Amino acid sequence: MTQAEAxxxxxxxxxxxxxxxxxxxxEPNTVTALIGPSGCGKSTFLRLFNRMNDLIPLFRVEGxxxxxxxxxxxxxxxxxxxxxxxxxxxxxPNPFPKSIFENVAYGLRVxxxxxxxxxxxxxxxxxxxxxxxxxxxxxxxxxxxxxSGGQQQRLCIARALAVQPKLILMDEPAxxxxxxxxxxxxxxxxxxxxxxxxxIVTHNLQQAGRISDATAFFYLGELVEFNLTKKIFLxxxxxxxxxxxxxxxx
Amino acid sequence: MNTKQLxxxxxxxxxxxxxxxxxxxxxxxxxxxxxxxxxxxxxxxLTEMPKDGMTKGGIFPAIVGTGxxxxxxxxxxxxxxxxxxxxxxxxxxxxxxxxxLRMMTNNLAGVPSIVFGLFGMALFVNYLxxxxxxxxxSMTLGLLALPVVIRLTEEAxxxxxxxxxxxxxxxxxxxxxxxxxxxxxxxxxxxxTGLILSIGRVSGETAPILFTVAAYFLPRLPHSLSDxxxxxxxxxxxxxxxxxxxxxxRPMAYGTALVLVSIVLIINVSASLLRRRIQKKVKMN
Amino acid sequence: MGxxxxxxxxxxxxxxxxxxxITSLTVILIVVFLFKEGISLFNSTPTxxxxxxxxxxxxxxxxxxxxxxxxxFNQDITNWKQLGGRNDSIIRLTVNDLASIFTExxxxxxxxxxxxKVNEYVKATPGVILYLSKSQLPSNFxxxxxxxxxxxxxxxxxxxxxxxxxxxxxxxxxxxxxVGTLMVTLGAILFALPFGMATxxxxxxxxxxxxxNILKPVVELLAGIPSxxxxxxxxxxxxxxxxxLFKLDVGxxxxxxxxxxxxxxxxxxxxxxxxxxxxxxxxxxxxxxALGASQWQTLVxxxxxxxxxxxxxxxxxxxxxxxxxxxxxxxxxxxSSNIPTSFLQPTRTIPATIAAELGxxxxxxxxxxxxFALAIILFMFTIIINLTVEVIKNRNRRF
Numbered sequence: 032m033t034q035a036e037a038x039x040x041x042x043x044x045x046x047x048x049x050x051x052x053x054x055x056x057x058e059p060n061t062v063t064a065l066i067g068p069s070g071c072g073k074s075t076f077l078r079l080f081n082r083m084n085d086l087i088p089l090f091r092v093e094g095x096x097x098x099x100x101x102x103x104x105x106x107x108x109x110x111x112x113x114x115x116x117x118x119x120x121x122x123x124p125n126p127f128p129k130s131i132f133e134n135v136a137y138g139l140r141v142x143x144x145x146x147x148x149x150x151x152x153x154x155x156x157x158x159x160x161x162x163x164x165x166x167x168x169x170x171x172x173x174x175x176x177x178x179s180g181g182q183q184q185r186l187c188i189a190r191a192l193a194v195q196p197k198l199i200l201m202d203e204p205a206x207x208x209x210x211x212x213x214x215x216x217x218x219x220x221x222x223x224x225x226x227x228x229x230x231i232v233t234h235n236l237q238q239a240g241r242i243s244d245a246t247a248f249f250y251l252g253e254l255v256e257f258n259l260t261k262k263i264f265l266x267x268x269x270x271x272x273x274x275x276x277x278x279x280x281x
Numbered sequence: 282m283n284t285k286q287l288x289x290x291x292x293x294x295x296x297x298x299x300x301x302x303x304x305x306x307x308x309x310x311x312x313x314x315x316x317x318x319x320x321x322x323x324x325x326x327l328t329e330m331p332k333d334g335m336t337k338g339g340i341f342p343a344i345v346g347t348g349x350x351x352x353x354x355x356x357x358x359x360x361x362x363x364x365x366x367x368x369x370x371x372x373x374x375x376x377x378x379x380x381x382l383r384m385m386t387n388n389l390a391g392v393p394s395i396v397f398g399l400f401g402m403a404l405f406v407n408y409l410x411x412x413x414x415x416x417x418x419s420m421t422l423g424l425l426a427l428p429v430v431i432r433l434t435e436e437a438x439x440x441x442x443x444x445x446x447x448x449x450x451x452x453x454x455x456x457x458x459x460x461x462x463x464x465x466x467x468x469x470x471x472x473x474t475g476l477i478l479s480i481g482r483v484s485g486e487t488a489p490i491l492f493t494v495a496a497y498f499l500p501r502l503p504h505s506l507s508d509x510x511x512x513x514x515x516x517x518x519x520x521x522x523x524x525x526x527x528x529x530x531r532p533m534a535y536g537t538a539l540v541l542v543s544i545v546l547i548i549n550v551s552a553s554l555l556r557r558r559i560q561k562k563v564k565m566n
Numbered sequence: 567m568g569x570x571x572x573x574x575x576x577x578x579x580x581x582x583x584x585x586x587x588i589t590s591l592t593v594i595l596i597v598v599f600l601f602k603e604g605i606s607l608f609n610s611t612p613t614x615x616x617x618x619x620x621x622x623x624x625x626x627x628x629x630x631x632x633x634x635x636x637x638x639f640n641q642d643i644t645n646w647k648q649l650g651g652r653n654d655s656i657i658r659l660t661v662n663d664l665a666s667i668f669t670e671x672x673x674x675x676x677x678x679x680x681x682x683k684v685n686e687y688v689k690a691t692p693g694v695i696l697y698l699s700k701s702q703l704p705s706n707f708x709x710x711x712x713x714x715x716x717x718x719x720x721x722x723x724x725x726x727x728x729x730x731x732x733x734x735x736x737x738x739x740x741x742x743x744x745v746g747t748l749m750v751t752l753g754a755i756l757f758a759l760p761f762g763m764a765t766x767x768x769x770x771x772x773x774x775x776x777x778x779n780i781l782k783p784v785v786e787l788l789a790g791i792p793s794x795x796x797x798x799x800x801x802x803x804x805x806x807x808x809x810x811l812f813k814l815d816v817g818x819x820x821x822x823x824x825x826x827x828x829x830x831x832x833x834x835x836x837x838x839x840x841x842x843x844x845x846x847x848x849x850x851x852x853x854x855x856a857l858g859a860s861q862w863q864t865l866v867x868x869x870x871x872x873x874x875x876x877x878x879x880x881x882x883x884x885x886x887x888x889x890x891x892x893x894x895x896x897x898x899x900x901x902s903s904n905i906p907t908s909f910l911q912p913t914r915t916i917p918a919t920i921a922a923e924l925g926x927x928x929x930x931x932x933x934x935x936x937x938f939a940l941a942i943i944l945f946m947f948t949i950i951i952n953l954t955v956e957v958i959k960n961r962n963r964r965f
Contacts, residue, residue: 288862292862293772299761300761300764300769300781303765304784305785306829310795313803314799362587365582365587368586372579372582378740381590382587384952386589387952389593393889393948395890395917395944396890396945396948400595403599412638485790485793487793487794488793488893491925513795514795515794517795521794521797529811538795545790546790549787553786
């Protein structure tokens with residue numbers, strides 16, 4: 032079964048067309064990398080899957096976007112329920128100015144879970160999954176703002192995992208981090224693949240090559256090429272992809 | 282619908298209703314004054330002296346008086362305000378001096394208008410022996426407007442892109458040349474908006490002029506800067522609370538209120554129109 | 567760069583710098599002048615300059631305060647025993663009273679016998695208290711001039727009576743006005759805070775561009791209406807309404823003042839609160855929404871906690887706006903100098919008192935000083951408010 036799908040998607044901001052007739056499918060337990068130069072629409076595309084673009088004034092979408100076979104933009108969808116099933120990790124670590132524990136518990140609390148034991152268990156499990164538990168287990172009450180950048184980003188991943196999404200969207204999750212932290216995030220993504228489907232936007236081609244199963248190359252709002260990562264990096268069909276991969280532009 | 286969405290809907294409907302009430306308050310106040318005031322307004326009302334214990338005639342001297350005070354206060358506050366805005370924004374880096382000057386400006390902005398009135402009376406009327414006069418009233422109002430002018434000037438200067446300054450320096454221009462030729466021309470429309478807004482603020486103030494210039498009843502135009510004048514806001518206060526015949530002067534009061542509100546609102550609206558036009562222009566560039 | 571050019575730049579810089587000092591200078595001058603005029607209240611006795619209070623030589627009360635004097639003349643104190651003196655009932659007397667006790671013949675055609683008669687009377691009446699001008703005091707006075715205690719800051723602030731023009735003993739107690747000011751301000755904030763916050767939230771979190779384009783000018787216009795117009799509206803609409811609604815004798819009440827001030831404080835609260843709600847990083851809001859939180863949950867759990875320092879600033883600035891407002895309150899609160907015990911009673915605030923009384927006060931007198939001293943109190947309120955805002959701003963907003 033397909034985890035997520037986009038079919039003939041067009042997006043406009045006011046009169047500017049940001050995405051042109053994009054169709055893609057995402058299989059369960061895979062990592063798909065979205066690459067392309069800045070402004071090519073890859074972030075806009077990523078944010079279709081949890082309707083984060085709704086916040087932008089004059090945003091307009093056409094076409095079909097589904098997650099778990101459900102039309103994300105259908106009128107009778109419950110936005111919060113849908114977003115719960117899609118986790119998101121942002122470019123810069125953005126923990127809430129609350130304690131470590133409360134950050135992870137946030138998604139549970141806003142979704143009406145108040146059983147303390149359940150919350151504690153989920154927080155621990157999520158932090159373990161995000162490979163942060165050992166570092167913070169004695170200081171769960173400390174402010175999340177006191178963690179290092181890399182730790183904060185793993186906390187944000189744990190926060191996303193706590194509500195048990197099926198699909199995780201990552202918007203350049205390592206771009207604000209140092210190489211060692213980046214490395215840990217990449218290892219983590221590799222681990223998470225076992226249980227989740229991941230779509231990741233990245234500027235870092237090596238990163239895309241290391242962690243993804245499939246890669247999509249976006250250029251000026253168009254999906255130029257979408258294929259297995261190996262194929263894209265070693266023998267792309269399209270010349271523009273070739274040029275981008277080899278660093279001739281972008 | 283689950284409880285989460287229900288809660289949100291209830292909360293936002295309550296808040297929406299409350300902001301609707303805020304809009305309604307404005308509409309009621311303005312509507313009331315416009316409807317009651319309209320019948321009092323006539324050419325005579327705007328151009329004649331008050332007569333018969335201020336129950337008949339017009340409010341011409343009060344209009345002229347307010348004009349004099351606005352002009353006088355701006356002649357004083359505008360140059361000083363703009364110059365100090367330039368100094369604070371262009372010359373000072375984040376130092377204690379900048380913090381201190383900002384703090385003092387904020388402090389001055391927070392001083393209640395009646396305290397300005399008292400201060401103006403003590404300094405200009407008594408200590409410098411200007412007496413109750415246009416000059417004393419204008420200076421007092423000018424000091425009150427000063428923080429507004431400074432803050433708006435600073436904001437206007439902040440909108441100027443730093444790269445333009447750097448570009449000018451790179452061409453060998455001095456700081457003053459850069460400010461004069463690059464910064465001020467770009468910030469100018471915004472600075473003018475600031476000027477208009479402070480005129481709006483000044484023209485409606487009553488407390489600062491109570492003891493420095495305002496005349497209860499003076500049916501002639503001022504001859505010099507050391508004359509007293511009538512002023513619209515004070516005239517409204519007089520008509521509303523202490524006229525010789527309050528019942529009969531009510532229509533005059535409504536008319537005065539309408540004139541005063543119109544002046545202030547026209548000023549505010551033109552400032553925001555000007556600002557919107559500037560923003561559009563900036564966007565187009 | 568030529569020498570002339572350099573001098574020119576120096577001069578311009580100097581002019582710019584001097585301009586920027588004007589605000590600081592003004593603040594300092596305000597302090598100086600308020601204190602210069604106001605402080606003399608605390609160096610003087612509450613009696614008029616050339617008048618004295620005299621009692622009998624047998625009277626043992628050493629000094630007397632202005633409050634005691636006022637109580638004596640109001641007949642709240644009737645026996646010297648109550649002031650720790652002898653058991654004599656008090657007989658109050660002014661020079662005018664003497665004229666009615668003695669005949670014109672006894673006093674002489676030009677009052678030349680007055681001193682003699684004063685002496686006679688004081689000697690014969692152990693309980694007497696006499697208020698007369700220094701010139702009328704006999705040179706060989708056989709009574710005792712009793713010193714009147716100077717007005718203290720405590721009397722001024724804690725005093726419950728404000729009778730600044732009462733003869734012979736004016737009273738300068740501003741407690742009723744402090745209570746009145748605080749009550750009106752409290753009421754104003756109770757009104758303005760919920761409405762202001764609701765509007766700020768709608769504007770920053772809920773409204774689309776069209777609705778925002780309605781609300782923002784509305785708030786700006788509310789801010790632009792002169793206070794005397796608010797006062798006028800309050801006087802002709804709100805006051806009669808309150809009078810009818812609560813069946814009161816007068817509609818000029820704390821409540822009327824609170825509502826008018828509340829409306830006037832609204833724009834401050836809305837603008838500052840909206841600005842601070844908007845500073846919440848979009849990333850935080852998105853993170854919350856992405857976890858399935860509703861907009862309302864995001865607002866309550868993320869946006870408001872994040873902007874709480876800005877919201878407190880909004881409240882404090884709103885209080886500042888309300889506390890210093892003069893004309894509107896003057897017109898709708900009824901100017902009673904009693905201490906209000908409910909929102910349906912008339913009151914008077916500090917700024918309203920200054921505005922109402924300064925015009926009719928002779929320059930340099932005690933009443934004049936007292937009004938400046940009132941302004942000092944008001945000024946201190948606003949300085950405290952400004953400093954609090956400064957402190958909040960500088961405090962680290964992070965958790």
